[in-house]
Amino acid sequence: MFLFPETITFIFGNSNKKLVCLNIRTIMKIQINHNSKIPLHFQVEELLRKMLEAPEFKNGAFFPKEVQLANRLGVSRNTVRQATNKLQNEGLIIRKKGVGTRTANKKPLATGLDHWYSFTQEMKEKGVDVINLGLKVEWVFAKKKITDFFGIAKNKKVLKLSKLKGTEGESIVYFESYFHPRIGVNENDDFDIPLYSMLERKYGIVVVRSAENISARLAGSLGKRLGIAASEPVLFRERFVYDVGNRPIEYNLGYYRSDKFNYSINIKKG
Numbered sequence: 001m002f003l004f005p006e007t008i009t010f011i012f013g014n015s016n017k018k019l020v021c022l023n024i025r026t027i028m029k030i031q032i033n034h035n036s037k038i039p040l041h042f043q044v045e046e047l048l049r050k051m052l053e054a055p056e057f058k059n060g061a062f063f064p065k066e067v068q069l070a071n072r073l074g075v076s077r078n079t080v081r082q083a084t085n086k087l088q089n090e091g092l093i094i095r096k097k098g099v100g101t102r103t104a105n106k107k108p109l110a111t112g113l114d115h116w117y118s119f120t121q122e123m124k125e126k127g128v129d130v131i132n133l134g135l136k137v138e139w140v141f142a143k144k145k146i147t148d149f150f151g152i153a154k155n156k157k158v159l160k161l162s163k164l165k166g167t168e169g170e171s172i173v174y175f176e177s178y179f180h181p182r183i184g185v186n187e188n189d190d191f192d193i194p195l196y197s198m199l200e201r202k203y204g205i206v207v208v209r210s211a212e213n214i215s216a217r218l219a220g221s222l223g224k225r226l227g228i229a230a231s232e233p234v235l236f237r238e239r240f241v242y243d244v245g246n247r248p249i250e251y252n253l254g255y256y257r258s259d260k261f262n263y264s265i266n267i268k269k270g
Contacts, residue, residue, distance in 0.1 A: 047083075140160045
């Protein structure tokens with residue numbers, strides 16, 4: 001059984017940041033039991049979750065480095081990393097190479113896989129006012145995947161809508177939408193209002209179904225647009241949208257900041 005001594009103090013930071021001196025007597029009663037059947041990384045995870053509730057960390061203090069925690073708890077660095085990976089995936093902490101690990105300021109926005117309509121409308125339901133931080137409409141030659149989905153001739157031009165959405169001064173997601181030429185959508189339409197509302201009101205198009213592919217990838221060249229490093233991960237979502245007649249309407253790509261957004265899945269036993 002391992003207890004934190006009463007006088008442990010971590011000091012960490014660098015020349016470019018204010019040094020933070022953190023006395024962790026508030027967690028001195030937390031125990032790591034090396035003889036327990038509970039895996040060590042689970043115990044470390046629970047320890048970190050309790051540390052998240054400490055005022056020091058809630059106020060933005062950086063966590064001790066992995067090697068410091070590993071040495072103090074008598075576990076491997078990989079054990080600590082397993083625990084921090086879990087918390088990062090849940091959006092509870094933010095890790096940046098060369099900077100450190102700290103508590104996430106806000107819980108990431110989330111959506112369920114059964115909520116695929118207007119992003120703006122869904123966020124409004126959650127009490128978050130999302131605005132267009134950038135908008136561009138242009139005619140482009142459709143790539144093979146799009147022509148195959150729409151069932152149109154190769155090298156045919158389609159309308160492309162690009163949107164960067166977020167809150168004041170903070171991006172959340174970048175969208176690219178491509179529309180079937182049959183609809184008649186054009187560059188003069190009002191794309192500042194929710195997209196599917198506009199399609200229904202002006203063109204009588206009612207979208208009822210989508211097929212989606214979700215994966216993770218690096219931000220790459222989109223990082224600058226999203227306000228993150230090119231090496232940071234993003235949640236990539238590919239969407240195929242259909243109308244009531246099961247006809248293709250829209251091909252949509254979404255690139256979500258992983259520190260700002262989560263997809264959730266709610267599964268019920270049939």
